[in-house]
Amino acid sequence: MQSMTGFGRAEHADDGLIARVEIATVNRKQADIHFSLPRELTALEADLRKLVLRFISRGRANISIHLERVSGCDDSFSVDPDRARALETAFNKISDLIGRPVALEASDFIKAPGVLTFSNSVWDVNEAEKAIHPALETSLKNLVQMRKAEGADLKTDFLKRLNTLETYSSVIGKATSNVVERQRELLHNRLREAEIEIDLNDERLLKEIALFADRCDISEETTRLASHINRFREYLDSSEPVGRSLDFLCQEINREFNTIGSKANDAGIGQSVVGAKTELEKIREQVQNIE
Structure with missing residues (x-):
């Protein structure tokens, strides 16, 4: 797993020509590659872009390429x-x-x-490519190394927050088992306050409690939550780009907590749902930076 944020730098000398390449990347939904290089070398962009896409699949990449000749080479001027x-x-x-x-x-x-051109500022495409290509490839490798290091840091943070989500889910599950009993007592107390005598085993009371229990049953939601969280962990160990998959899982986890909150009809569970969604939002913010 890699972050989309990173930096790579390298240089390569070939036949008296030095190419210096710097790459800075930030998060973007798609691959967005921008080159800054001498105008006469724009013909190289297509091939250089293919090389970049071998290393990154998402994110904006700003690539700066500078060329210079080794000291002592021809420094003459030319006039058009x-x-x-x-x-x-x-x-x-x-x-x-x-x-x-x-x-x-x-x-x-x-x-x-x-009109007036310094020879060191005019580059032959074939000559320049021999220096630029190795410098770009090395800078991309350095970039990936940095992106992987940041990805490892994000993974540690994700795992900690996923544990917190599981804790909230466990607390909610335990609290839900008491909700039905509290509702039964609430109904009985209201009937008693209204001076309506009714047996606790009365069919009408039992039916009302059964309907309530069915409405607030969140067993399916908690099962799906556990599945989504486990899947999230599996993606964290992937060497492939997983940013979009993690973002989708965040949406699904958020959906389950929303459903739990609307079903539970309990203040304590509601507080746990709010806490879980706050933690999930922190995860989702970080996921936006994953390739």
């Missing part, structure tokens, strides 16, 4: 004459439009995209 002439033409058109000269400075050529 077509872009330079186009820039000059654009300035002349602006001058004609506003009716006065607009000076074209050297800094304008430097700032204009693609």
